[in-house]
Amino acid sequence: MKMKKASVALILFIGLILGAIGFGSGSYLLHKTSETQFCLSCHTMQTPYDEYTGSVHFTNQKGIRAECSDCHIPKAPLDFLIAKMKASKDVYHQFVTGKVDTPEKFEQHRLEMAQEVWKQMKENDSVTCRSCHQFSAMDIQSQSADAQKMHNLAIKDKQTCIDCHKGIAHFPPEIKMDDQAMTNLLDSAKQTPSTAEVVFPAQPIQLGNLGTAYPATALKVTKTTGTQREITIEGSQMKGAEQVIYLSQGQRLILASLSEEGEKALQINGDFTKDQYDNEWRPVSLKATINEPVLAKQEPLWAYAENLDNVYCSGCHAKISATHYTVNAWPAVAKGMGARTDISPEDLEILTKYFQYNAKDINSH
Structure with missing residues (x-):
């Protein structure tokens, strides 16, 4: 009986030794x-x-x-x-x-x-x-x-x-923009029906000799003749920056920039009033003629902008919601981040407009 107990104890001891060696060797191998x-x-x-x-x-x-x-x-x-x-x-x-x-x-x-x-x-x-x-x-x-x-x-x-922090130790993968994306967007603009009552530029477009309208600006159509449209832009003008039409009082989202002829053609729709920073604003509108293709809605432009966000922004960090910054803060943020990429000025303009039009205070006025 004693021999059996001794044998069992010896087997257990040997087993423990072998187990310890196996565990130690395995652990050493895994870490090595x-x-x-x-x-x-x-x-x-x-x-x-x-x-x-x-x-x-x-x-x-x-x-x-x-x-x-x-x-x-x-x-x-x-x-x-x-x-x-x-x-x-x-x-x-x-x-x-x-x-x-x-x-x-x-x-x-x-x-x-x-x-x-x-x-x-x-x-x-x-x-x-x-x-x-x-x-x-x-x-x-x-x-x-x-x-x-x-x-x-x-x-x-x-x-x-x-x-x-996706690119903190290794180069982030290069996510390329579809080469045909802008071409497809402009092709979509060419399909906008002549009956559209409101249209939106996909790129900066000329307002005759009156100035330039920027992507996503709402252009109210009053008359269409062939490819030519008579439109009206409504927004706000800030004293000291009369050559620009902004979205609304206090919100520096640029709808259009004006030439000297454009400033003279501007229709004044009210008196100057001060915002909380003592800047003076007044409602204005501009009638002009456009000949370039324009979109029937903003959604295709926003889809293009979201692709830009994926390619130039989200490859390095998580998406930042457009509602994280105000309409006035986004231009500086977008410009600063855009400088770290090879995004073109035209695409950066579209991306900035996307963030601004969807900013957290866009509906506050």
Whole structure:
């Protein structure tokens, strides 16, 4: 009986030793294969690594470096194992399919790979980011004005890190605008029926020799003859800026800019009144003739603007609702962000108008 107990104890002891060795070896292997050097030796990761070495996560004034695993592999045991299991597909594509084994193939699949990572980080509330960065630990008041706005917005809307910081360590994928999008929009304008009572420019259009009307401006049609339309623009004029027609008192959304002839042709519809900042405004209207194609409604233009938002804005950060800023604040915000991209001045004008027409105070007057 004693021999049986001794045998069982010995077997259990050996089992524990082997289990400990197996667990230790497995844990060592899992963590060793999470090191940056292993990633570089096994995966086609030289391109993202080179991008990472130019980021603040690689070199910064604090001397703190975030390695690949710090951003891509969660620390919690179960999440860690799941991440390692998912990573096995990278080995498969490296040695079997050769999916991204050339720079050209990598670029071809960059968007797909990025979206997969963004989705994972969105689902786990950017848990790896939060191992270093927490809203509760931020001295938000010492941040730049823009950072304060965005972090306060993120806290209010319960956003997660990856919503805004998509290009923080690697180049964001290049999302291209459809080359035919503007052509299709202008083709749609050519189909606007002659019976349309209100029309909208898709691009800046000439008001004869009176000035220029800008995208999305409502033009009330009084008469149509062939391709020519007689229209009326109604808005507000601010004292000191008589060459511009704005949307309404206090709201600096430009509907049209006027030539000297346009200023003389302007119809005054009321007296100057002061706004809360002591600027003086009065209602005005302008009758003019247009010959260029115009849209029958704003919706196609807004669809085009939303595509611009996806291409030039949302590729780097989460969409910012048009209602986040006022109609007067949007031009400066759009101009500042647009300067960081290669968006054309014409497209930036359309995008700005989209934000302004949908701003949080657009219906306050």
